[in-house]
Amino acid sequence: MLIELKNVSFTYMPDTPLAQQAIKNVGFSVRTGEFVGLVGPTGSGKSTLIQHFNGLLEPLAGEVLIDGRRIGSEISALLVRQKIGVVFQFPENQLFEDTVFKDVAFGPRNLKCSDEEIEERVRSALKMVGLDYFEFKDRSPFTLSGGEMRRVAIAGVLAMNPSCLVLDEPTSGLDSIGKREILTHLERLNKEHGLTIILISHDMNEIARMVDRVVVLNEGKIEFDGSPKEVFLKRDDLLKMGLDVPEYASLLIKLNERGFDVPLDLFELNEVKDSIVCALERRSR
Amino acid sequence: MIEISNLTHVYEQVDREIIALKDLSLNIREGEFVVFVGRNGSGKSTLAKHLNGLLLPTSGSVKIDGFETSLEENLWKIRQRVGMIFQNPDNQIVATVVEEDVAFGPENLGVPREEIRRHIDEALRSVHMSEYARFEPHLLSGGQKQRVAIAGVLAMEPKYLVLDEPTSMLDPKGKREVIEIIQKLNKEQGVTVILVTHSIEESIYADRIVGIGRGQIVLDASPRDFFGETELLEGLGVDMPSAALLSLKLQKEGYEISRALSMEELADSLCSLN
Numbered sequence: 008m009l010i011e012l013k014n015v016s017f018t019y020m021p022d023t024p025l026a027q028q029a030i031k032n033v034g035f036s037v038r039t040g041e042f043v044g045l046v047g048p049t050g051s052g053k054s055t056l057i058q059h060f061n062g063l064l065e066p067l068a069g070e071v072l073i074d075g076r077r078i079g080s081e082i083s084a085l086l087v088r089q090k091i092g093v094v095f096q097f098p099e100n101q102l103f104e105d106t107v108f109k110d111v112a113f114g115p116r117n118l119k120c121s122d123e124e125i126e127e128r129v130r131s132a133l134k135m136v137g138l139d140y141f142e143f144k145d146r147s148p149f150t151l152s153g154g155e156m157r158r159v160a161i162a163g164v165l166a167m168n169p170s171c172l173v174l175d176e177p178t179s180g181l182d183s184i185g186k187r188e189i190l191t192h193l194e195r196l197n198k199e200h201g202l203t204i205i206l207i208s209h210d211m212n213e214i215a216r217m218v219d220r221v222v223v224l225n226e227g228k229i230e231f232d233g234s235p236k237e238v239f240l241k242r243d244d245l246l247k248m249g250l251d252v253p254e255y256a257s258l259l260i261k262l263n264e265r266g267f268d269v270p271l272d273l274f275e276l277n278e279v280k281d282s283i284v285c286a287l288e289r290r291s292r
Numbered sequence: 293m294i295e296i297s298n299l300t301h302v303y304e305q306v307d308r309e310i311i312a313l314k315d316l317s318l319n320i321r322e323g324e325f326v327v328f329v330g331r332n333g334s335g336k337s338t339l340a341k342h343l344n345g346l347l348l349p350t351s352g353s354v355k356i357d358g359f360e361t362s363l364e365e366n367l368w369k370i371r372q373r374v375g376m377i378f379q380n381p382d383n384q385i386v387a388t389v390v391e392e393d394v395a396f397g398p399e400n401l402g403v404p405r406e407e408i409r410r411h412i413d414e415a416l417r418s419v420h421m422s423e424y425a426r427f428e429p430h431l432l433s434g435g436q437k438q439r440v441a442i443a444g445v446l447a448m449e450p451k452y453l454v455l456d457e458p459t460s461m462l463d464p465k466g467k468r469e470v471i472e473i474i475q476k477l478n479k480e481q482g483v484t485v486i487l488v489t490h491s492i493e494e495s496i497y498a499d500r501i502v503g504i505g506r507g508q509i510v511l512d513a514s515p516r517d518f519f520g521e522t523e524l525l526e527g528l529g530v531d532m533p534s535a536a537l538l539s540l541k542l543q544k545e546g547y548e549i550s551r552a553l554s555m556e557e558l559a560d561s562l563c564s565l566n
Contacts, residue, residue, distance in 0.1 A: 249466070284547075
């Protein structure tokens with residue numbers, strides 16, 4: 008198990024009148040190579056949860072294991088932060104160097120890597136997010152487009168050679184081309200480089216298309232954990248929590264309510280089209 | 293009426309100039325619901341910031357009900373008429389109690405005390421936040437905070453409401469809440485709405501969609517005509533609505549259905565097939 012949370016609870020400002028329990032007795036694990044979607048309404052505890060993955064927060068109760076070793080006592084938080092790379096919301100706000108190269112090199116340089124090693128890591132990290140090394144290395148990050156800036160920020164995390172990448176709403180605020188670029192590269196990182204990915208998103212179309220497994224967090228607890236097909240069948244529960252189902256699923260549900268014999272768990276354009284064609288043919292017979 | 297004539301905007305940087313808007317002309321009539329779409333960096337937010345004089349033209353002019361934004365003596369009148377809402381609700385809330393935050397605008401306009409009370413109550417009512425008047429803003433959800441920010445603008449009784457990606461940081465419920473309020477303000481209270489967004493679902497309810505690319509207007513049409521221009525959409529970086537894609541696929545299979553913009557519409561037309 009790459010990441011394992013056992014009965015983890017976390018409270019902000021414990022033992023004060025402002026105490027607020029953000030995570031309640033959460034058990035959760037991620038295997039190497041998985042692509043997991045983490046969804047939940049604002050305030051459900053998603054950000055608190057991911058800060059436990061790399062030791063930014065310590066659980067008040069329970070324990071967090073990385074590769075079977077307990078953070079703090081058996082594996083240092085520093086080492087964990089190399090293994091589990093977290094890309095926070097709007098990561099481009101954290102770019103600060105005057106060239107793309109220096110910005111991506113910041114992590115490996117702090118790890119005291121040699122100059123050759125640093126260059127190698129920067130090259131491969133930029134390649135992983137689809138930015139040409141020679142075209143981009145000397146440019147100022149601040150002259151790039153929104154999508155490019157965000158990919159530079161992700162490359163900065165990849166340059167640490169993590170085995171897992173956790174991304175908090177990596178496509179929010181980007182136009183549809185910028186979104187597609189980020190998602191395509193995430194898919195490749197997972198499929199071709201075997202990187203474990205945990206993706207937080209409010210866009211259920213994106214979640215349904217990308218992930219193998221959806222974990223739904225609500226009020227600090229895990230409400231559902233399963234394949235997109237299983238989880239998005241819980242439409243009424245999801246709506247009650249303030250979430251949604253993918254657009255195509257919402258169409259199939261509407262058609263089903265109006266007497267069409269269509270399956271409810273399809274999210275891909277051609278699958279959906281085929282199922283509607285089948286249902287229409289059956290009706291006309 | 294908002295009249296934008298031959299507007300050019302140049303951002304001066306240390307080593308170069310960036311032309312964000314180029315000779316752009318556009319009129320927005322009272323009561324309209326207009327959406328601006330385009331890629332990151334296309335100039336749509338720059339254009340939005342011209343509508344209440346946050347940015348001033350490098351050349352050309354922007355007139356709000358006849359008042360030119362480039363004349364300093366007009367700025368108060370313009371900012372009272374044109375309210376602005378931005379992406380992040382946390383950056384727009386200044387007070388520690390909801391109703392005090394809403395009062396901030398009218399207080400600065402010198403509205404008499406008794407009238408301020410009325411303005412606050414009406415503004416909070418129109419965003420469905422009356423019962424939260426005495427709440428501390430940090431206890432609210434993102435969607436609620438954004439609605440408080442909208443109330444703060446409404447308390448100044450603007451004719452025009454400009455919203456720059458107001459839902460991009462919100463969860464699905466927050467997005468729905470804010471979009472419903474925006475539609476209601478336009479339809480029931482006659483507020484002119486200018487919405488900058490990347491969301492296709494949000495743009496299909498507009499009267500007009502203005503597609504902006506490289507600082508110029510590429511396409512200005514009703515949602516139905518706009519999403520019919522397949523080739524231009526590609527260049528604008530705008531996806532077709534999923535419902536439209538699926539209806540095209542079904543048309544190719546030989547089914548006689550019209551191009552739908554929303555899933556509701558598509559479900560209706562499929563049901564009426566037989």
